[in-house]
Amino acid sequence: MLHQINKYVKAQIKNKGKTLRLGDWDDQIHKALAHPIRRHVIECLQERSLSFQELLKSVAISNHGKLGFHLKALEGLVEREPSMGKYRLTDRGQLAGELIWDARFIIARSGQDLTLKPPRYARRLRLGDHAILFYDTEDDMHEITFPFLEAGLLKGEAVVYVVPENEMYSEGQEIQRYGISVDRFHKEAFTLLSAEEWYLKKGKAQAETIIANWLTLTKEKQKVGFTGLCGATEMKVFFDYAKGEELLRYEAALGRYFALNLCGLCLYDTHRLDEKQFIQLNKSHGHSIFKGIALKTI
């Protein structure tokens, strides 16, 4: 499989080099991606910035010198953040990561192998996508939702995180703990919203009103200069207020894909769903994400 990845990456670099006129940096990327540890470093940094110690743990090697050697070989693809001192990918590093992922995806489609990583899948959702996350625990939910929100910020989208009112403070803390520094971005880039305020107006949950609000908010954010709106929304408020039927109507009305510049990840605690809700909610979304697998459902 490694041979296939190398072969694919070489071909893609050749093509992308031609298209993007990237000059002779393909030698650098070839060298960098020739070693499994270096590929693994790039894949880990695609998820988030990491300190040296965190990288050691993620790459699962104990030899500091060995990791230092490979980080040096990745110069130009990996850099250290000036403020936190954590390692992150440069633009070229991001492209290298995309190449590795593309290669894995192509190999997977040929039925040979695939390591499906839901957090990475969530990061790759785009404007227009309507995805659902079925989670078992809060930790599982954070593990997939936060990379999704972070990717939205990095792509220049405005990000909205809708959570129950009584969890707004704790979720704000969790986001910081995860390492998303919202201060790095435009002051309107990140908004934490109360689910009760967003979904329930005067005790009612009307699909048309909520959808109109999404449309308005998306347009407002675009006027400010954002490419679109990326929203992760915790849906338990519908169950807390016994609005199960309204919820199904709302999700069905949104459709599997959005015709506007909105990317949505709807968060559902699986334990609260019955079979009918599970089936219908799954059908109302274009992408389904679980703890260990993520799928395009069409």
Added chain:
Amino acid sequence: MAEDFADKISRLASKAEFVEASKQSLNALFGESATLVIINHLGGAEALQDPKAFYNGLKAIFGAGAEIIMKIILKKLETPSET
């Protein structure tokens, strides 16, 4: 839970019927190509031969969602005319 599921399956259906009901249920939920990915992820067609192993495999990737999927499969076996 896995034992319960395997026990119910053995009482309700033959292996071939279980394989068919599982495929149909996954198809109805996720579509044909996603079903192929899931079965491949579980270890290929052989994964469907052992209901207990199948349940454990689904549990690993779908978490609590596996129980709902199993209920859907069981329902299909109990009432085969329903799609």
